[in-house]
Amino acid sequence: MNGDGARRRDVTVADVAKAAQVSKAQAARALGNYGAVSEDVRERVLAAAEALSYRPNELARSMNTGKSHTIGVVVGDIENPHFGLATRGITDTAKKAGYNVILVNTDEDRAAEVDAVRVLLDKRVDGLIVAPASSVDTEHLQEVHRSGRPLVFIDRTAGDLQVDTMAVDMARISREATQYLLEAGHRRIAFISTLRTDAHYSTGITLESSQIADRIEGMRQAFLEAGLSFPEDLVKLNAGDADSIRSITREVLRGPDQATAVVASDGLIALSVVEAIQELGLSIPADVSFLMYDDFAWTRLTTPPLTVIAQPVYNMGVAAAKALIRQMEGLPPAAPAQFTATLVRRGSVGPRRIEEDPQQEELAATLS
Incomplete structure (x- = not known):
């Protein structure tokens, strides 16, 4: 069926050759920029191709050239x-x-x-x-x-x-960031990731992502070097969507042994974590410290600006x-x-507030 809606037949090398009044082989060489062809023929072929709006068949070209x-x-x-x-x-x-x-x-x-x-x-x-x-x-x-x-x-x-x-070396920068949180007095540090797993995290578990495994290992090393017990219960995986991220955040920030600092493994998670913190009526960093992976423009526009691990x-x-x-x-x-990540210290990490908890105050005094 003919008409304005009918699909136009693709222009072929043969069409270009006919318009340029050269052989198909000459047209193919000129269009593919290979083999011997005179400058006159090349110019005529390219002019005809432009006039006909010729587009090369990339699949055919790849089959011929292997590229x-x-x-x-x-x-x-x-x-x-x-x-x-x-x-x-x-x-x-x-x-x-x-x-x-x-x-x-x-x-x-x-x-x-x-x-x-x-x-x-x-x-x-x-x-x-x-x-x-x-x-x-x-x-x-x-x-x-x-x-x-x-x-x-x-x-x-x-x-x-x-x-x-x-x-980047994730274990190294994770250890450095965790040491920073420990120096601020935090002992209950949560880590939230979308990584899917069928089991709750425990030391030695095999994780599918080398990045997440290295980040958690860096945290664990920092606790070990400080002589502290790593809070495995606060490693939260399977944070699949915004609702689950907010639910996990509320979970780790409630109860008698809640987290005092949260680390988000990427920018999307960070947005939902910050939203959940606000919904709980908590303030960053007065009530909970916050740190995230990757540095984007919006992290500098929040109040306070967010502490981040910047990657190139x-x-x-x-x-x-x-x-x-x-x-x-x-x-x-x-x-x-070689790529190096950097801990960018802004305003979202503060000292752990311990005056309300005599046991925490005694523990902090012992560790200082």
Whole structure:
């Protein structure tokens, strides 16, 4: 059926060749920028292509050349500003190098990640950048690595798989942040994360995310070095959505042995934690101290400004893209990138208020 709504037939190389009055082979070489072709023919072909609004068939080109000039990026939660910023670093760098990016969100689900990797490989991406949903169950990523397909990890590791990884030393910065809270007198420090697990946290439990495992380990080390018992009961995982995050926050801040400080593992969690604290009628930091991972503009606009662990997330994305492009272009690897997170001390951490609790006052005196 003809008409304005009918789909126009795609312009082909043959159409361009006919308009330029050259052979199809000459047109293909001029459009693909390969092989021998005179400057006169090239100009005529490119002019015809522009006049006809010709667009190359990228799938056909990738099948002919083995290159799609496309990078696949797989992350856990694109709604999380952490991954948004990392992806911006990747796309900015890829674009400058002539590569397009296909982004897939997995909602931190391993099965979805397995499917995403398969789909991207089927689309013939030249390489993959992945933030592994699981650092334990990584067979699909091992297969990619064994196949020789360029692969880079960002934000997390995947067990002992030896792949270029752009991430900070989470255990170190977590230990430093926890020491800061301990020095302020806090002993009941809660940690809230969306990481899914079937069991309550206890020391030695296997956690799917290397990032979260390292953060908790850093906290535990700080308590151990201070000669204190680590409050395992305040490690709260499975904070799936805003309602559950607010519920968990209310849980840890109520009761006779409540938390006096809360650490949020990302910016999305932080928003719901702060909201729950306000709903309880509590004040930061007078009633509860608060610290979060990642530094975004809004954290400086709250009252008080929030103490954060700042990560060079954009630069990690840039480095991941550069490392992948080097692999894809057959270049030797660059020196391993080093990234350092920083504890930015603002106004949301204050001293533990102990005057109301003689037992806490006695304990603080003993530990000081």
